[in-house]
Amino acid sequence: MKQKNKKNASLAKLTQQLLAIDDSLTGCMRCGLCQAVCPVYGVTLKEADVSRGKIALLENMAYEMLKDADGLSERLDRCLLCGSCQTNCPSGVNTIEIFLHARQLLAEYKGLSGVKKIIFRFILPHPKLMSFFVAVAGRLQRFFRRKANKNMGMFEFPLLRPFAGKRHFQPLAAKTFSAKYGKINTSAAKSGIKIAFFPGCVPDKLFVRVAEASLKVFEKHDVGVFMPDTMVCCGIPNLVSGDYTSFKRLVKINLDLLSQAEFDYLVSPCATCVSSIKENWFRFRKDFTDGERLQIEKIHDKTVDITEFLVDVLNVDFTQSANAGCTRRVTYHDSCHLKKTLGIFAQPRKILKNLSGLEFVEMPEADRCCGSGGSFTLTQHALANKIGQRKRNNAVSVKPDIVAAACPACMLQLMDMLSQNGDNVEVKHVVELYAEQLTVNS
Template sequence: MNDMEQLRQSLLKIDDLLASCMRCGNCQAVCPVFSQTCREADVARGKIVLLQNLAYELIKDPKAVEERLTRCLLCGACEHNCSTGVKTLEIFVEGRIALTQYLKLSPIKKFIFQSLLTHPKLFKNAIRTGSLFQGLILRRQKNKQNTATAPLLKPFLGARHIPTLPKKQLSEKYGVLVGDKSKKYNVIFYPGCMSDKVYTQIGDAVLSLLFHYDVGVIMPDDFSCCGLPALASGDKNGFDALVKNNIGVFERIGLDHGVDYVVSACPSCTETLHKWWLQLSGNYSLKERDVLQKISAKAIDMHDFLYNVLKIDTSKTTPKENAAVITYHESCHLKKSLGISKEVRELLKLNENYVLKEMAEADKCCGCGGSFTLTQPELSLKIGTRKWKNIVDSGAEEVVTACPACMMQIADMLGRNQTDIKVRHSLEILAETLTAGK
């Protein structure tokens, strides 16, 4: 399919999806971008007006269209709060696909999405090399977030605090895991890029919990990125290549017998496996779509699996008198897209060394949105600063979230403001109970 035919199909999809918007403005009340700018063009309703005339606007001023469509975190708050069920996320994704088909990808993004990420071994080697030589570029900060700044990359990253890379990636530490059919449940663990290559402690926690609860674990060492970063940039070609790479891995494992679930500790990955892979596979083969149907049906967040499938009892644990205070930031994709909220809070109760104190606006976006932090740095910083203030005001010693991307954004905000609060994944808190003999 050539680019013009892809563009035509994207425009037709957008037209079909726009019909249900009543312009009621419910999206305005929950949009984190609008809360900072108060610009109608930045809220879902304003973007929908733009997309109704997308073909004309692309010809008239494509750069203006790009600016408006990228001022969106794809957090899903507007869709979650829409009384008429407008599929705003799908609309904006299709809009970005159409925009990229018209303007084309930058050479850097094209290399990352279509060359680096589509070759897992190359990506692993690049991260391994980066880990060895990161000391030449990064300046480690003395803080609880274990972040670093990159003075040499200031033109690109600004004053951003970024996580340092581990010595070993998760797949290097554990190798290939093949499961155990004698167990009640066998799951495929899809770690995603962040848990495999950056925050490997999340992967450690997932595997510790699965082993402890006697679950058979299948984990190959050649999964590709889920494709969400490419999709958020409108790169349908890169997204398709990544999805098809992963289809090949799942086909090799086999999904028909002996695989009960596909679990992940990254809600963005889980949402992508559950929703986007199948939803955007209209031009795939019947065989490929059949595999995606099975993946979609089995994809589940790790908290959902522990609480609703394994049915772990959380009723018998109470915090110690001297328990440390933690607060919880809700990931947009976990709550608004996957509907998982109380499960995390209930599971956190299992660790009696901590007591949960709610922060204000716990489910308000932290301002990450993947590449949004790079394309809209000022907006990302403003939204993130609001989250930082809420964390500090809670009086917590640690902030917990269930999303690796949120961890990165929150650690950046805390690091920039020299705030002595630790950031951890919720599954790390839960896994601690195992080492404490719980």
């Protein structure tokens, strides 16, 4: 009897979820304007890959799930969740929310793969365990890698070819940022501003230099910093894979840690983390306790990208260091999470245009997706490669010495694409370029 009741409850939940998805699809008027901006459609030219095609598929979601759940999953996974379709949709269809809900429903229906279960449920919630694995992998990586682009310091891992194709990788950090710095809690000093620092997984484990540059900038501007040493992932990989339970668990762990100190802003150099905290935590806030929901709402208002923090909050005067010497050409790639989700594109440009020793040059299609989409680069690496090649071609067309970005996930993709083409172009975070100037001037 108990078993039967449980089954009925799950069926009722499934039906409700299907109806909710069905309701959200009605806004699409089939105009097809999303075709022009979808990076996946731009490569495949298949209607099934653009949001209009996916919406049509989801209109029969229950049937498709019963017929071929794996096939449906594969088709839904051919999407970067870049938000280009949503930003350009004249009917305001919330495609990202639709696709996230559909993935969640599908994951609940067919279950997650064993590897994802282990990563999402047993490794990501335990940062010390994660740091241990990274430290072990960091030590062993030299036995498995092969130099791929000497100038850019990039490597290939032949053993990963079945999963990642011929991707070029930046080596893992010998020590993660959080292991190196531990818990940080400094006072607000002259600025009177205290921030919670959320470095993000990629700066923590790969681009430690980006997290260190952020600390240097905070110190320069007398900003107090709070950073627990056991902060966990923002939950975006879990959410995009449909594992909503583990997403919620990670959010709860972070909320508990962030409740340990008062802060005026939550700042991150990772555009993906900023958009995840500001948009996704907020989007699903109703599923948390009253106290947590209140905390999420406060955090939503306080969360800022680091370039936004420098320009709009600290009002840093960059004009004093305008292009002295013009020795290096820098171009900028707009991360989808930063520009399309958060509307931030002027702030990083303001910094780059005013820093000493840089000549800013705009690349064509600067806000076109680079093809980096978390697990998309692994599960759909051939597609990610083709999308990334267009970004690389646009970037090198303006002959830069440096390609700047404000999202470490995009930086990985940009480095991979440039390296695979045998280029010798630096890829740097905007905050690194600012921090370098502080060294010169101090």
